[in-house]
Amino acid sequence: METMVAVAGGELWAEDSGGAGLPLVLLHPGVGDSTLWDPVLPALAARHRVVRYDCRGYGRSPAPAVPYSQLRDLVAVLDHFRLERAVLVGNSNGGATSIDLALTAPERVAGLALLVPAVSGYDLTGAELYRRMGRLAEAGDLEGIVRLGLGLWGKAGGGTPEADPVGAAHLRAVLPAWFANLGYLRSEPAAFERLGAITAPTVLALGELDRPVVVEFNERMAARIPGCRLVRLAASDHYPTLREPEAVARLVEELYGAVA
Numbered sequence: 455m456e457t458m459v460a461v462a463g464g465e466l467w468a469e470d471s472g473g474a475g476l477p478l479v480l481l482h483p484g485v486g487d488s489t490l491w492d493p494v495l496p497a498l499a500a501r502h503r504v505v506r507y508d509c510r511g512y513g514r515s516p517a518p519a520v521p522y523s524q525l526r527d528l529v530a531v532l533d534h535f536r537l538e539r540a541v542l543v544g545n546s547n548g549g550a551t552s553i554d555l556a557l558t559a560p561e562r563v564a565g566l567a568l569l570v571p572a573v574s575g576y577d578l579t580g581a582e583l584y585r586r587m588g589r590l591a592e593a594g595d596l597e598g599i600v601r602l603g604l605g606l607w608g609k610a611g612g613g614t615p616e617a618d619p620v621g622a623a624h625l626r627a628v629l630p631a632w633f634a635n636l637g638y639l640r641s642e643p644a645a646f647e648r649l650g651a652i653t654a655p656t657v658l659a660l661g662e663l664d665r666p667v668v669v670e671f672n673e674r675m676a677a678r679i680p681g682c683r684l685v686r687l688a689a690s691d692h693y694p695t696l697r698e699p700e701a702v703a704r705l706v707e708e709l710y711g712a713v714a
Contacts, residue, residue: 459507459534461527463520468507470535471499476564476714478706479540480506481528481548483570484632485607485692486624487513490545493699498706505540507531510638511631518638524551525558525642532562541565541713543706546692550574554642556654565713566656567706569694570664573675575644578668591633600626607692610663621693649678657683657709659702661690668692 455472458465469488478498480491488506498504508515510522528551532540541564544552549571556563572578583606590598597615603625604613611618656679660672676684685705690697 457534459531461510461530462522464510464516464518464522466507466510466527466531467514468505468531468534471495471502471504473499473503475503476710477503477505477535477537477540478710479528479532479537479542480504481542481544481551482506482509482512483546483548483692484572485546485603485628487628487631489513490624490693490695493695494703494706497700497703501707502710505531505535505537509631511634512628517631517634521638521640523640523642525554528552528555529559538562539564541567541706541710543567543569544571545569545695547572550642550645553645553649553652556652557645557648560653563654565709566652566654567709568656568658568675569702570661570668570672570690570692571658571675573645573649573671574642576646576671578665578671580667596626596629599629606665610661610689610691610697611693621696624693624696646675646678649675650680652679655681655709655713657685657705659685659687659690659694659705661692661694661697662686662688663691663697665692 456469459468482488482490488508491506511517542552549568550573608618608621611621615622658676676682687698694702
């Protein structure tokens with residue numbers, strides 16, 4: 455069932471597969487919208503209730519019109535579907551939001567599946583990359599941004615739009631959201647130093663073909679989270695659901711089986 459969820463000053467597109475039992479909530483990355491879950495959704499929804507949604511400006515959700523918080527939007531989605539407790543599956547920025555909820559409302563998080571996660575308060579992009587993207591944006595070279603992004607985050611697919619048209623399409627589709635969110639998205643308090651307070655059972659999957667800075671940081675994150683299971687996806691970059699959907703679905707199922 456598709457629906458629009460009211461959030462502070464706006465609304466989000468969301469989809470609920472329906473069903474009983476402990477639900478899964480899927481949080482997409484900044485380099486794609488909720489359609490990135492399409493390769494794993496059938497396997498997960500066949501056995502579980504699954505909720506996914508598009509962040510503001512992404513996919514089928516309107517662009518933000520007021521300052522907002524990803525954490526508060528996640529809480530609004532949970533409340534809309536009356537989900538008191540869920541297993542969160544977060545990719546990159548979606549992982550950061552999942553961690554924020556696990557730290558602020560641990561009673562609502564039954565488990566965390568973190569896929570190449572980011573973390574609030576820690577910039578993994580870097581000032582030079584922002585400058586390069588800014589120059590391309592000023593020149594109106596959106597395809598140049600896509601090419602630059604794939605070279606960084608899409609190496610498993612070949613690193614170019616020609617070699618990886620699917621990855622390019624996902625990245626191209628979210629560029630409007632990047633610009634629409636400027637000045638509106640509010641950051642959460644830095645979470646890296648507080649990862650030791652996470653109580654939810656956690657699995658963290660890094661992509662061995664991801665940017666080295668992300669791989670190293672994901673290793674540091676896993677070492678800080680109590681009892682975290684670290685998994686290395688040998689054929690993945692920053693798009694694990696595109697590169698190794700079966701492995702991602704299996705990791706989520708294994709975590710679910712341990713907490714349900």
